[in-house]
Amino acid sequence: MLKILSWNVNGMGKESKRRWVKNAGQENKISFLCLQESKMVIQQDWQVASVWGGPQFQFAAIDPVGHSSGLITIWNDSLFQAQCVEKKEGFIAVMGSWLASKLTMGVINVYAPQDSKRKRLLWTELLGTLKKYSGVAWVICGDFNEVRTADERKGSNFDPMGEKFFNDLITSAGLSDIPLGGRKYTWMNRECSKLSKLDRFLRLSRKLRYLKRCIKEWRERASRDIKADCELLKLKIAAIDFLAESSSIDMSIVNERANLLVKLNDLVANQVSDLKQKAKSRWTAMGDENTSFFHGLLNSRRKSSRIHGLNINDDVFSGNGRGKKLNRVAWERVLSDKKSGGLGIGSLRALNLAMLAKCWWRERTQVQATWNAAVSLCNSLQFVSRNSRSRRTVWSNIKSIETDLGDIGININSLMINTPDRSGWSWLLEANNIFSVRSLRRLIDCVMLPSMEQETEWLKWIPSKANIHLWRTLNNRLATRDNLVKRGVTCSSDECSMCLVTMENLDHVFATCSTTKVINAHMASWVNWWPATENSVRDMWSVVCEYGDSCRREVGKDAIDDGHEDIMDDNKQFNDDNTMSSRSGEKRANIEIDAIRVMDTKAARSEHLILI
Structure with missing residues (x-):
């Protein structure tokens, strides 16, 4: 017979209470012991043995949070073989085999919190665990801190919503309440004015589940x-x-x-x-x-409720004040290839046409294939919508790919030729003469998307977001005051906010501003470089491209060598002064700190050059 003892002990710090629990378990010859509110951190097995009272046991525990909660589940390993233990906030689930009857069963030890929201989350977690192990005969016991009916409380407020969610858990999981003997209530305060039935046993009813x-x-x-x-x-x-x-x-x-x-x-x-x-x-x-209905209402109003920008002292940020987001770069330029001055993302229109062209290629080159016969059969059918208007389908799109590509100026038949020996077709855009979606997609993007004069500078040794910022800078697409004015954004002044002399534009911010010149001079001194004298961003970038890589390697090497030499000199000085035992600890700490500072300074200088 399986005997389970569930007990809210409200702390196990006193030896008398541990002895009391042990005696109750030995007298009733229990197989499972589920304790709630242990308020004790289990660190060694002897702590559990002091409660169990025998050598044959296994346990699972959740440590208390502060001075409250804490769960301990102990079982006799000679009678029950555990296969899985699942611990979550508020309960411990032990699933295994009852050796006497070879029954797959599980015991869940529960201590529900007082907060109603956390309690509802606990019910959801419990229901998920029961559904996860659907073929297991579960017994759920513990302190649920909730009642099922109003007559299970006396002298305290009854929460109908809490009772509703608790009963929904029992109904949804197919659980049944096991009748308890003894008193009607399981908890009473010290003044004997409030009584409740908070502890109970629940079992999974197989009849209801079936x-x-x-x-x-x-x-x-x-x-x-x-x-x-x-x-x-x-x-x-x-x-x-x-x-x-x-x-x-x-x-x-x-x-x-x-x-x-x-x-x-x-x-x-x-x-x-x-x-x-x-x-x-x-x-x-x-x-x-x-809330599905209410979510639909909110999503429909999202566009009108969105904040497109902030107007602070007549300066508009992240928008143009007219309900439309400020676009700094045309989307077609972003999609363009890097060789054409874009970011190389590519358009979905080109990808779609290239994928349809791949099916068209297979239809041309694999005449005897079953797939080709299926496409021909689908094209022979007439698809008519409810309003009697013809509509294009995937199969008709494959057939019309020649016309679609011809509309944008690409003759796909000129991109493929029959081999001299008439053994197959060759694709002219690839060296291996095999059709590829990538090659046709690049060709379509080159035809459809705009092309700029200069290629995109993309450096592999800096992060992608830095490359994108560099691309926007070289294309004059930053939010300087002159660009904001061109896009209709009202600003209090078009002067530079640092020098208050000249109109703020890209070249002024990065090259000709007096504050910028001081910063550039300091950065040049860090890397042993001459101060920047260029008057435009393009000129500065040309100098960086010409001398940046070599200087970056030399400065990086010098930083490592100088840092190594400084550390060696400091260690030598420390060895000479090692006889001063009273100050040896302080001296070593100072030398290590100085060495770290030297290395940080050298690394910072090398990093500043990389950022340039």
Whole structure:
């Protein structure tokens, strides 16, 4: 017989309470011991043995948070072999095999929090665990801090919503409440003024679970039958309509069509009624949590509720003040290839055409393939929509790829030739003469997307976001005041905010501003470079491209060599002064700190050059 003892001990710091629990377990010969609110951190096995009272045991524990909570589950390993232990906030689930009957079962030790939101999250986690191990006979015990009916509380407030969610858990999981003997209430305060039934045992009822599965299967089977009947009635009505269009029909067929329409309307009405009933039951069960409808309302208003920018002292940030986001770079330029001055993302239109062209290529080159015969059959069919207008399908798009590419100036037939020996076709855009989506997509992007004079400078040794910022800088697409004014953004002044002399533009911010010149001079001195004297961003970038790589390598090497030499000199000085034992600890700490500072300074200088 399986005996389980569940006990909210409210702390196990006193030896008398541990002895009390041990004696109760030995007298009743229990197999499982579930303790709540242990308020004790389990560090060694002897702490558990002082409560269990025997050598044969295993345990799982959740340490308390502060001076509250804490769970301990102990079981006899000679009677129960654990296979899986799952610990989550508020419960410990132990699943295994009861050796006497070879029954796969599990015990869940629960201590629910006082907070209603955390308690509802605990119910959700419990339900997920029960569904995860659906074939296990579960026994759930512990302190649930919740009641099922109003008469289970006396002298305290009854929470109907908490009772509702707790009962929903028991119903949804197919649990049944095991009747308890002894007193009616399981908890009472010191003044004996408040009493509640908070502790209980729940078990998974196999009969209810089997009944629920049978009802679910019947509902799915009935739904399929109704859909099949509706489709059959629609086909019969369509056949009568087709017959009426081609010839005259007698009254018997007309009456038959009317009866079919009545049956179809009844089936549709039953489906609508079923949907209404589901909506009402879902609203009854979930209440305000049934938020799909409200989410739809909020999503429809998202565009009008979005904040497009901030207007602070007549300066607009992250928008143009007219409800439309400020675009700094044309999207077509972003999609362009790097050789054309873009970021090389590529357009979805080009990818779609290239993928259709791949199917067109297979149709041309694999004439005897089964796939080719299927495409030809699909193209021979006529697809007509409900409004009797023809619409294009995937198969017709494959057939019309020559026309679609011709509209943008690409003759796909000129990109493929038949080999001299007539053994197959060759694709001219690839060296291996095999068609590739990548090659055609690049060609389409080159034709459709704009091209700029200079290629995109992309450095592999800096992060991608730095490369994108560099690309925007070289293309004068930063949010300087002159660019904001060109895009209709109202600014209080177009002067530079650092020098307050000249209009703020890209070249002024990075090259000609007095504050910028001081910063550039300091950065040049860090890397042993002459101060920048260029008056435009393009000129500065040309100098960096010409001398940047060599200087970066030399400065990086010098930083490592200088740091190594400084550390060696400091260590030598420390060895000479090692005889001063009273100050040896302080001296070593100072030398290590100085050495770290030297290395940080050298590394910072090398990093500044990389950022330039």
